[in-house]
Amino acid sequence: MSEALRVGLAGLGTVGGGVIRLLDANRELIARRAGRAIEVVAVSARDRYKDRGVDLTRFAWVDDTTALAQQADVDVVVELIGGSDGPALTLARSTLNAGKSFVTANKAMLAHHGYELATAAEAARVALKFEAAVAGGIPVIKGLREGAAANAIGRVYGILNGTCNFILSKMEAEGRDFAEILAEAQALGFAEADPSFDIDGVDAAHKLSILASIAFGTRPAFDTVAASGIRHLLGADIAEAAALGYRVRLLGLAEDGPDGLFQRVHAHLVPVDHPLAHVTGSLNAVVAEGNFVGRLLFQGAGAGDGPTASAVVADLIDIARGEYGPPYAMPAASLVAAATADSGERRGRAYLRFTVADRVGVLAEIAAAMRDAGVSIESLIQRGAMADGSVLVAIVTHEGPERSVAQALEKLRGSQSLVGQPLWMHILG
C-alpha cells in the first residue's frame, strides 16, 4: 500500500469534528477503498482549547490557519472555516500556490471565487474539490461532473436549502404561517439566529451558481442569480397550492438558453406527481435533465456533520486515488462567461396571491390590471375574510411571458386595495 495521504484540517466546527470522527470510525475501510490511508496530521481553528468531543492531541496544532498550506507534511488542505473571503480564501490561494490539493465545503467562496481557484488548481496540476459545498452528503457534484458528463444538460434544479424545506414541510403539515414556524425552528436550533442566508435564498443561490457552472460550462456567476426566499409565504398559500394539486418548494433552477444563462432561486409550485414534491423535511434533492439520460434525481441529507463529512472524505478518497478531474467539469480556460438571460422573455405559469381590503371593486381592479398587461387567468379563488378583515385572492395564470405578469403587478403597485405586497410563485413546468 502506498504512503498515507496527509491532511491539514482548517476549521473545527461541527463538520470539522465530523470529518475527524468519520476518518476514525471508517479508517480501515477507507484505506482499502482509497488504496492508502487518509490521515489528519495538522489542524487549525480559532480556539485551541474548546472541547469538541474529539481528541486533538495527536495532531499538530497550527495557530495561523493560513500557514497550514506551508506545513511540509501536509499533502492536502481541507477548509471548513466558511466565509466567501477572509482566511478561507487566503488559505485556498496559498494551498493551491503551494502545489497542494484543496478540499472545501465553502459554497460562498466557490460562488464568488470559484473561477480564480479552478484556474489556480489547474495551473498547479492539483485537485480542487467541493462535493460538500452543494447538497451536503449527496454526491451531486460528482453526479453532474462525471455521471452525467456525456449529456448536454437542459436544466438543473432542486431543493438546495434544508432549513427552507423543513419550514415549508412544517407549514404544509400544520397549516401555519412562515413566521410562527421559523420562530419554533430557531428555538429548536434548526434555524440560525440570523436566518436570512437560508430563508432569503442566498445559500441556495451560492449552490445553484456552482451547479450551473458544472452543468453548462459557464463561469460561476453568483451575481446574476435572481434570488428570493420564503419569508412572505402564508399557510394559506400552501393550502391553495395543495387544492390545485401542487406543493410549495424553494427551488434553485438554472437553464442555459439561446439568450444566455438563467439562474433563479424562488418559491415554486411543484406538481404532486413530480419527485421533488415528495422531498420533505430537511432533505435536499437535485434534478438534472440531460439530452440522452433524461431526468436524473439525486436525493439525501443536505446538511449535518455526518453527511457533510461524508462528502468531504469522498473528495479525499478521490484525491488519494489520484482522480483529480476538472473542478467545474471542464478546464477553467474553456468555461464561458455567459450572458444573463432576460427573465421577462421566459414563458410559464404563475401563482399570484393578493391580500386585499374587503370592499367593492377590488377584484375588478386586479382583473383589469391582468387584462391590460395581457395576463390570461386560468383560475381565481377568493376566500372569506381573515381575522384582520383582509381577504386573500389567489390566481393561477395560463402560460405566458413573465414580463406580462411583472407589468400587471407594476400597475397594481401602490393601489389602496392591496394590503401588503402581492406574492408571486412560479409553477414548475
Add this chain to the structure above:
Amino acid sequence: MSEALRVGLAGLGTVGGGVIRLLDANRELIARRAGRAIEVVAVSARDRYKDRGVDLTRFAWVDDTTALAQQADVDVVVELIGGSDGPALTLARSTLNAGKSFVTANKAMLAHHGYELATAAEAARVALKFEAAVAGGIPVIKGLREGAAANAIGRVYGILNGTCNFILSKMEAEGRDFAEILAEAQALGFAEADPSFDIDGVDAAHKLSILASIAFGTRPAFDTVAASGIRHLLGADIAEAAALGYRVRLLGLAEDGPDGLFQRVHAHLVPVDHPLAHVTGSLNAVVAEGNFVGRLLFQGAGAGDGPTASAVVADLIDIARGEYGPPYAMPAASLVAAATADSGERRGRAYLRFTVADRVGVLAEIAAAMRDAGVSIESLIQRGAMADGSVLVAIVTHEGPERSVAQALEKLRGSQSLVGQPLWMHILG
C-alpha cells in the same frame, strides 16, 4: 488537447447505436469535458449490412468481434453484445490481456465473472468500467464506488428492473392482474417475448450482486442471491397493500450482517412515505444507507438506448480523463468471499396472501398453522368470494423471524383448503 481516445465498439443493437448517436450529437461538449476527443474507430456486430440508422462506413468493420482488442488503433473496447459467457467474455478477457481498458453494460457477465475480470484489469493497470450495467443511465455505480466511498454501507436496495416496475405501476393504476398487463406490455414491445429474466428477478439479481460487491467489499456472488419475481401477483394484492398504506415494488436488497452477506430480489411492500413508493413506470431507483451520510437516493431511467449510452460514454470520459478507479471500489485482492447469511434468522414483517376454498374451517387451519409456528398476526383481511368461487385471505404479521413464516407455510403445504400457492411478500422496514 491530447490525442483522441479511440474506441472499438462491439455490438450494434439499440444501445450500440445510441452510443454512436450520442458521441455524434455531443462531440464537442464531450471533448471539452474529457480534455480530448472520444472517437469510435472500429465496430463489430453479427450483421454488417443491417440498417441501424447510423452511418457505419466511417468506422473500420471487424468481422471477428474478439479481434477488436487486437486492433492497433483501439485504446478501449466497449462491449454491448450481452450474455454472461460466449463472445462477450472472450472479448473482455482478450481486451484486458492486451492491456486495454474495457467498458461494458453486461450485468450477467459481471455478476458471474466480475471478480476474474477485475483482477485482470488491475494486473494490466487498465480500467474496467460498467456504469451502464446497473440502473441504466443512473450513475449509481459511481455514486456507491466514489460518492459514498467514505461510508460503511448498512444496506443497499432499489428498483432495478424497469419492466417489472412498469407492470406493477400499471397493475396499481388499473387494478388488474399480472398476466393481463404482461400480455399488453409484450404486445407494445415493453416486455421481451421471453420475459422470464425480467419478471422472475434474474436481471435484478445480476445487478444486485454488482451493487452488493461495491457496497460491501465482497466478491460478486450472483449464485447466492435469493431471487423471485412478480409472476404470481394479483391486482388484489396491490389493492390490499394500498389499503394498508403500502405500494408493491420488486426490490433487490443486500445487507452485510454478522453472519454474512444477504442478497434478495423479492416483491416488497414499501410504505407510501418512502421515496421508492413514488418511483413509477419504468424508472429505476437505488437507495444506499451509509453510516455517516444516511440515506442516499439515486433515481432515473434504468433502460433505453439514450440513458444506457449516457452511462457508457460517462465511463469513456472517465477513462479519457485518466480516472480508472478500482472496479468494485477496492482492489480485487481485498474483496472478501463472503459467507451467505441465513434468511431464516432475519426479522421482519410479512404480507401473506392465501387463495382458499370457500368453506368452513379454512381460516382456523391457517390461523392454527401461524400459531403453531409462532407467527403473530397483526391484521387479517378476508374478502368475499371471487368469480371462480375462491376467497382471498391477506395477513400482515408482526415482526418476527422469517424462519417462523416459512414453517407456517410448510405446515399448510398440500392443504386441501388452499387453491394454488400462497404469496409471501416482505415489508420494507
